[in-house]
Amino acid sequence: MADRNASDPRPVRTITDLAKLAGVSPGTVSRALAGKSLVNTKTREKIEALAREHGFRPNQMASRLRRQKTGVIGVIIPLGHEQKQQVSDTFFMTLLGHLADALTEKGYDLMLRRVVPASDEDWLDPFIGSGMIDGVIVVGQSDQFDHLEEVADGYRPMVVWGQHREGQRHCVVGSDNRLGGKLAAERLVAGGAKTLAFVGDTNAPEFAARFAGAKQVADAYGARLDELPAHVATSGMTTEIAALMRRAAGSYDGLFAATDLLALACLGELRKLGRAVPEGMRIVGFDDLPIAQQTTPALTTIRQDIAGGARAMVELLLRRIAGENTESIVMPPKLVVRGTA
Amino acid sequence: MADRNASDPRPVRTITDLAKLAGVSPGTVSRALAGKSLVNTKTREKIEALAREHGFRPNQMASRLRRQKTGVIGVIIPLGHEQKQQVSDTFFMTLLGHLADALTEKGYDLMLRRVVPASDEDWLDPFIGSGMIDGVIVVGQSDQFDHLEEVADGYRPMVVWGQHREGQRHCVVGSDNRLGGKLAAERLVAGGAKTLAFVGDTNAPEFAARFAGAKQVADAYGARLDELPAHVATSGMTTEIAALMRRAAGSYDGLFAATDLLALACLGELRKLGRAVPEGMRIVGFDDLPIAQQTTPALTTIRQDIAGGARAMVELLLRRIAGENTESIVMPPKLVVRGTA
DNA sequence: GTGCAATTTGCAAACGTTTGCAAGTTTGCT
DNA sequence: AGCAAACTTGCAAACGTTTGCAAATTGCAC
Numbered sequence: 001m002a003d004r005n006a007s008d009p010r011p012v013r014t015i016t017d018l019a020k021l022a023g024v025s026p027g028t029v030s031r032a033l034a035g036k037s038l039v040n041t042k043t044r045e046k047i048e049a050l051a052r053e054h055g056f057r058p059n060q061m062a063s064r065l066r067r068q069k070t071g072v073i074g075v076i077i078p079l080g081h082e083q084k085q086q087v088s089d090t091f092f093m094t095l096l097g098h099l100a101d102a103l104t105e106k107g108y109d110l111m112l113r114r115v116v117p118a119s120d121e122d123w124l125d126p127f128i129g130s131g132m133i134d135g136v137i138v139v140g141q142s143d144q145f146d147h148l149e150e151v152a153d154g155y156r157p158m159v160v161w162g163q164h165r166e167g168q169r170h171c172v173v174g175s176d177n178r179l180g181g182k183l184a185a186e187r188l189v190a191g192g193a194k195t196l197a198f199v200g201d202t203n204a205p206e207f208a209a210r211f212a213g214a215k216q217v218a219d220a221y222g223a224r225l226d227e228l229p230a231h232v233a234t235s236g237m238t239t240e241i242a243a244l245m246r247r248a249a250g251s252y253d254g255l256f257a258a259t260d261l262l263a264l265a266c267l268g269e270l271r272k273l274g275r276a277v278p279e280g281m282r283i284v285g286f287d288d289l290p291i292a293q294q295t296t297p298a299l300t301t302i303r304q305d306i307a308g309g310a311r312a313m314v315e316l317l318l319r320r321i322a323g324e325n326t327e328s329i330v331m332p333p334k335l336v337v338r339g340t341a
Numbered sequence: 342m343a344d345r346n347a348s349d350p351r352p353v354r355t356i357t358d359l360a361k362l363a364g365v366s367p368g369t370v371s372r373a374l375a376g377k378s379l380v381n382t383k384t385r386e387k388i389e390a391l392a393r394e395h396g397f398r399p400n401q402m403a404s405r406l407r408r409q410k411t412g413v414i415g416v417i418i419p420l421g422h423e424q425k426q427q428v429s430d431t432f433f434m435t436l437l438g439h440l441a442d443a444l445t446e447k448g449y450d451l452m453l454r455r456v457v458p459a460s461d462e463d464w465l466d467p468f469i470g471s472g473m474i475d476g477v478i479v480v481g482q483s484d485q486f487d488h489l490e491e492v493a494d495g496y497r498p499m500v501v502w503g504q505h506r507e508g509q510r511h512c513v514v515g516s517d518n519r520l521g522g523k524l525a526a527e528r529l530v531a532g533g534a535k536t537l538a539f540v541g542d543t544n545a546p547e548f549a550a551r552f553a554g555a556k557q558v559a560d561a562y563g564a565r566l567d568e569l570p571a572h573v574a575t576s577g578m579t580t581e582i583a584a585l586m587r588r589a590a591g592s593y594d595g596l597f598a599a600t601d602l603l604a605l606a607c608l609g610e611l612r613k614l615g616r617a618v619p620e621g622m623r624i625v626g627f628d629d630l631p632i633a634q635q636t637t638p639a640l641t642t643i644r645q646d647i648a649g650g651a652r653a654m655v656e657l658l659l660r661r662i663a664g665e666n667t668e669s670i671v672m673p674p675k676l677v678v679r680g681t682a
Numbered sequence: 683g684t685g686c687a688a689t690t691t692g693c694a695a696a697c698g699t700t701t702g703c704a705a706g707t708t709t710g711c712t
Numbered sequence: 713a714g715c716a717a718a719c720t721t722g723c724a725a726a727c728g729t730t731t732g733c734a735a736a737t738t739g740c741a742c
Contacts, residue, residue: 025722057470061406062698093434110453264635271637296612340482366692402726
């Protein structure tokens, strides 16, 4: 408590202050605090003690400027043109949580930015060129596939979460959405469903792939698969789904929802309409968010390994920062059978 | 496209490079790019054009060091001692989303850090003292109330989300949890419930206040209110709640869950046990997360204004950074009546 | 043309670290 | 003792900006 109180006449702010106090040069203090082996154990201990006593921390801004390395990874979330689309999208937020953990573990800090590409052509470059971050993770491709390709040509340390396309140039990590779609459709068909509907907006590449996979299976089994465009915006989603379900309840016996959240909404609406699940309507979701276990009946869904994906993105990014060239990673999703299909 | 391609032999990296190109001094370039009025319109335009052409952005690290201002706000999420407690806690994540929006709007960047105070005594100071952030927002008090008080004495630009206690020294924004608890209990009692249980861990100050409020009402109406300690960890929560509900189903006719997520779990388990809601058991949650609308029956709950809270925190923090002294803000929650009570 | 104010610019000193190099010190060995 | 090798330390130059001050330029009125 000695010198730490607010009335301290001369707080120790810089490494030079501390050096004077310890009777050594700033350079030595720097080395001591950095834990380098070049400094005598006794002086190091003295300096460390002094630093602790005065609550001194070297200024990161200066350090990072000098070392030309920020120790910060930018995480940028492009929001679709539907303004507040994913304000609280559980999936992205969960991914973000895991990213934070993975980055912390590797000693990096995380700088978060949410942007609306539609309203700002130049959404990625200012972040990249700011000199504030060593690399960037883009969470979701939104409708910016081409722009990402372009940026990737000139900026190496970038990893994107999203859908992989043959021959693309930006490094991406994501699930095999097509496979996921197949698994979902297979499960529905296996349960006896013959007329299926895909609930979701196929403008997003991920969703389009899920639909394509399901379509392939449906065709193979001679089942029908229609597209029911629904938006993932949290507010208003309920009423949209309600209308959709009223129309759909009679026409289909199997639902493949692009997202657990959508599946959840469908489930709720169907129940209100008195339609039995899974007997009258089988449902498969996508993501396997924690809530999927909580519904009744619990949601049958396609599991994405979010934590694993986050770890993979971080690892890839660090390798890229180190100068390596990395391939994209496509992770296989898994069918999780519960009560709705 | 002229000089921007990768093969550019001498990229324009520093303000000095650009200065040479423009035939002026670095100082002038700096002033021009900063939009100061001290520079001739013609030279400014020339410099701006050049900057655009070469895709030049001044290095933020250097700028911030020099100006002693980072333009970054730290957001730190203390995780309870139950390690992965809120890995994907929807409430905190939603709050985070709104914080990101509010900060962006004010021209600040957001630096995210998640810490486990239990395993690291010194979780807040390194962030504060790093010189990387102009201020910090702490999302949730966890069990660190005293530590926050201590830090607040020496560090002004800090705002905390959490529970307000009479005479506390750190600036806090949060809901009137006690009032929320009262509203919940009142609703339960009004529906005819006589033996109530609070589901949640009262070690967290927020939850304790919710319990206290409910207790007060229960006492006033001569109803019973027991405490059912349950943890909010996402994994394992389901089984814990399952056990709890098996024991509770017979003994109570009203449940006040500390969180919508808990309420959801209870609802699911009770349904499995064949207990009718709300007829056999009335339930009130807390938060009013989007999912609360999706359950069947939809969840009656206590609504917190998350977006408003986020905006308030940011505004308060900026005022504090500017040197003002600010009072805490306690926001009144609202009862949202739906199907479970 | 001269004088004086108003504009524009350049100069150079910060901001607080890190680090290559060289000087200084200790240690170990003959 | 003497000398080389190993270990510690100090010095000073970066990192890329911003900004107070002074110098240079311009404009304007006399």
